[in-house]
Amino acid sequence: MGKDECKTMLDALNKVTACFRHLVIALGSTSDSQNLREELKKTRKKAQELAVANRTKLTALLKDKNISKDDRAEYERLWVLFTSSMELLDVDMKRSLEIGQDFPLKVPTRHLIQTGMTGSTTTVAARAMSVQNMKYEADANIDTVDLKELETEIAQVDQMMEEMEMKVQVAPWAVEAKQEAGAELKSTVSVGNSSVGVISICEEEPKETVEGETGLMKVFAGIIFTAVLLIAGILGYLVINL
Amino acid sequence: MTIRNVRDHGQRYRPRMACLKKVENVVLEMQDPKTGVKSQTQRLVITTIPHAITGEILRNKARAMGTMMVAFGYIYPLQDHKRLILKSDTSLYRFQTPYFWPAQQWLVEDTDYAIYLAKRNIRKKGMLELYEQEQYNNLYKWMNHKWDFIVMQAKEQYRAGKERKKPDRVVFDCQERAYWVVHRPPPGTVSAMDYGHDRMVDPNMEEKKTPDYYRRIIMFTQQCIMRPRVKSSVSIGALIKYTTTYKEHDPFLHTCLPSSPWITDDVTYWTLNMPNVETPTKMRVERWTFSFGELLMDPRGRADFRLFLKKEFSGENLAFWEACEDLKWGAAETMKEKAQQIYKTFLARGAPRWINIDGKTMDITVKGLAHPHRYVLDAAQTHIYMLMKKDSYGRYLKSPVFKETQKKAVAPEPHRFTETQLEQNAKRRRPSLSPIILRQQEEEQKAKLAASGPVDITQVMSKLERKQKN
Numbered sequence: 001m002g003k004d005e006c007k008t009m010l011d012a013l014n015k016v017t018a019c020f021r022h023l024v025i026a027l028g029s030t031s032d033s034q035n036l037r038e039e040l041k042k043t044r045k046k047a048q049e050l051a052v053a054n055r056t057k058l059t060a061l062l063k064d065k066n067i068s069k070d071d072r073a074e075y076e077r078l079w080v081l082f083t084s085s086m087e088l089l090d091v092d093m094k095r096s097l098e099i100g101q102d103f104p105l106k107v108p109t110r111h112l113i114q115t116g117m118t119g120s121t122t123t124v125a126a127r128a129m130s131v132q133n134m135k136y137e138a139d140a141n142i143d144t145v146d147l148k149e150l151e152t153e154i155a156q157v158d159q160m161m162e163e164m165e166m167k168v169q170v171a172p173w174a175v176e177a178k179q180e181a182g183a184e185l186k187s188t189v190s191v192g193n194s195s196v197g198v199i200s201i202c203e204e205e206p207k208e209t210v211e212g213e214t215g216l217m218k219v220f221a222g223i224i225f226t227a228v229l230l231i232a233g234i235l236g237y238l239v240i241n242l
Numbered sequence: 243m244t245i246r247n248v249r250d251h252g253q254r255y256r257p258r259m260a261c262l263k264k265v266e267n268v269v270l271e272m273q274d275p276k277t278g279v280k281s282q283t284q285r286l287v288i289t290t291i292p293h294a295i296t297g298e299i300l301r302n303k304a305r306a307m308g309t310m311m312v313a314f315g316y317i318y319p320l321q322d323h324k325r326l327i328l329k330s331d332t333s334l335y336r337f338q339t340p341y342f343w344p345a346q347q348w349l350v351e352d353t354d355y356a357i358y359l360a361k362r363n364i365r366k367k368g369m370l371e372l373y374e375q376e377q378y379n380n381l382y383k384w385m386n387h388k389w390d391f392i393v394m395q396a397k398e399q400y401r402a403g404k405e406r407k408k409p410d411r412v413v414f415d416c417q418e419r420a421y422w423v424v425h426r427p428p429p430g431t432v433s434a435m436d437y438g439h440d441r442m443v444d445p446n447m448e449e450k451k452t453p454d455y456y457r458r459i460i461m462f463t464q465q466c467i468m469r470p471r472v473k474s475s476v477s478i479g480a481l482i483k484y485t486t487t488y489k490e491h492d493p494f495l496h497t498c499l500p501s502s503p504w505i506t507d508d509v510t511y512w513t514l515n516m517p518n519v520e521t522p523t524k525m526r527v528e529r530w531t532f533s534f535g536e537l538l539m540d541p542r543g544r545a546d547f548r549l550f551l552k553k554e555f556s557g558e559n560l561a562f563w564e565a566c567e568d569l570k571w572g573a574a575e576t577m578k579e580k581a582q583q584i585y586k587t588f589l590a591r592g593a594p595r596w597i598n599i600d601g602k603t604m605d606i607t608v609k610g611l612a613h614p615h616r617y618v619l620d621a622a623q624t625h626i627y628m629l630m631k632k633d634s635y636g637r638y639l640k641s642p643v644f645k646e647t648q649k650k651a652v653a654p655e656p657h658r659f660t661e662t663q664l665e666q667n668a669k670r671r672r673p674s675l676s677p678i679i680l681r682q683q684e685e686e687q688k689a690k691l692a693a694s695g696p697v698d699i700t701q702v703m704s705k706l707e708r709k710q711k712n
Binding site: 011014015017018019021022024025026027028029030031077080081084085087088091095098099102103111112113114115116117118119121123124126127128172173174175176177178179181182183184185 | 270271273292293294336337338339340341342345348351353360361364367368379382386387388389390391393395397398399401402403405406407410413414417
């Protein structure tokens with residue numbers, strides 16, 4: 001069925017958009033690297049492919065005149081999903097261009113912002129590309145070369161969005177959402193214990209436990225405990241002996 | 243989908259935010275491992291995260307600069323995340339990633355905020371803070387058409403975020419939270435992002451020196467030379483006079499009784515100073531004594547003046563002045579009829595409410611009325627205004643009507659609110675009366691006035707004459 005295909009493709013585009021945003025957020029920080037730039041490039045290309053595929057499918061469906069009203073409402077909803085995704089992608093791509101230009105990697109005095117993020121983003125990119133492991137094969141000056149390509153890609157996306165606006169007559173404000181407020185709480189059952197633990201650390205002001213202090217407290221407690229045990233042992237021995 | 247047909251005509255250049263580019267350069271310099279800021283590691287219970295800095299050693303000016311950076315969002319505090327200041331103790335801060343820097347050309351979108359709130363909702367299992375919950379509900383109402391997208395995207399971003407290692411996840415959450423504290427400040431905090439009006443032209447952009455540009459500069463300087471100049475002693479004297487007269491009446495510079503609504507969220511001040519209130523406040527009555535213009539501009543003052551004139555049977559001057567104002571500010575289609583009506587009522591020979599203007603002005607006005615436009619009665623209006631100012635205004639200030647109003651004026655007691663009361667006030671904020679309703683009230687008042695008894699000497703005289711004839 002056209003609708004299900006559309007939905008899966010939109011889900012894929014959604015996933016790639018989310019991962020792309022995570023990658024762009026890491027740009028310019030200490031987790032920036034050659035690999036990140038390559039990941040960005042690959043994710044972008046995938047996003048564009050998905051976008052084009054989605055667009056052709058949805059425009060074909062919407063141009064069809066003899067579909068029922070409900071179907072049409074559903075397709076309009078999917079169209080709004082698609083355009084919102086594209087807008088996010090567009091903004092993220094433009095921002096990645098700007099940040100990429102501001103933070104070149106191959107300069108002798110490179111100043112990446114010390115944000116505290118030191119890990120790599122391979123897993124995020126792997127999720128975007130739907131592969132198990134990412135393979136890195138780009139050459140050394142990817143950051144400058146890629147920027148030119150990025151500019152052309154941004155121009156393409158802009159043009160695509162203009163065409164979409166002109167050709168497809170969908171009133172986005174007329175679409176009604178199927179999800180109600182708080183819908184996101186229902187199906188994310190897979191909130192693992194570890195992540196909850198991590199987040200609770202971030203939420204409550206992290207109690208600034210200076211290492212030395214708690215260590216001292218722990219040592220003190222240990223000493224008292226052993227002293228009590230010792231006294232109990234001696235008393236018991238005396239009781240038994242007497 | 244946002245309406246993208248509206249091309250960005252540069253309407254959102256924010257002039258006071260031009261400092262952002264300079265702060266960015268400073269932040270970059272701070273990253274230099276040799277000459278920049280030294281960082282430590284932050285130790286949480288299980289994880290250690292590098293790149294935390296403290297504000298301990300900074301002195302005054304550097305601290306002010308640091309506070310500014312925190313307020314703008316280039317650095318965020320790790321503890322006490324809602325107060326965006328740089329404390330000079332060992333509390334830790336961290337640099338914000340460039341994506342989350344406040345940049346001039348990237349608008350902070352509500353869609354992103356909605357996605358962030360949805361993610362937070364997932365994480366906190368529905369227990370959002372009060373102001374966040376309110377914003378969430380509002381956004382759900384306004385962005386309803388995009389809501390499916392927002393939910394989908396929030397879930398995906400949440401899942402993608404889990405793919406990173408634990409320390410990075412903590413840092414990311416702190417970063418995002420700090421970004422939104424800057425751009426959607428919690429209630430009761432001051433935001434550094436208030437920047438005033440947007441501008442049409444980017445003030446940071448270098449303008450190309452074309453002949454057109456030079457032509458503009460030449461015109462501008464020529465007009466500057468031609469401007470009438472006033473001695474600074476005169477203009478400064480006028481400024482001083484103005485400020486000494488009005489300084490106690492400005493609610494921003496002086497305490498405003500009972501309490502400033504902008505600070506305490508209590509609207510008594512505004513209800514006491516409504517345009518058509520029965521008993522005005524003492525401050526308001528005092529302002530009427532400053533100048534005739536003040537008296538006329540205040541609707542309550544004008545009503546009082548009208549009452550005084552009614553007692554003296556010389557209300558035609560004020561009525562004529564009001565009619566001229568109506569003509570000047572009214573709709574274009576009714577202008578001709580209004581002008582004719584005014585002529586018949588006030589200016590024609592033997593008119594029911596004839597006003598006393600000198601021959602020259604009358605000539606000009608009558609000639610102008612042949613081709614009426616908005617400002618045709620300007621000369622006559624000015625004449626009448628000066629007449630009222632020199633004559634009636636002085637008598638009004640000494641009249642029993644004014645003295646009565648002065649006696650009855652209220653002087654409200656200053657409020658003293660506790661913290662909890664202030665919070666309650668903030669929650670009870672409601673929009674004021676719609677301007678449509680206010681306009682209706684004005685119209686009703688005008689109709690009532692028109693229907694009341696004779697107010698001019700000519701009307702009274704003509705009534706007496708008619709009685710005599712019968």
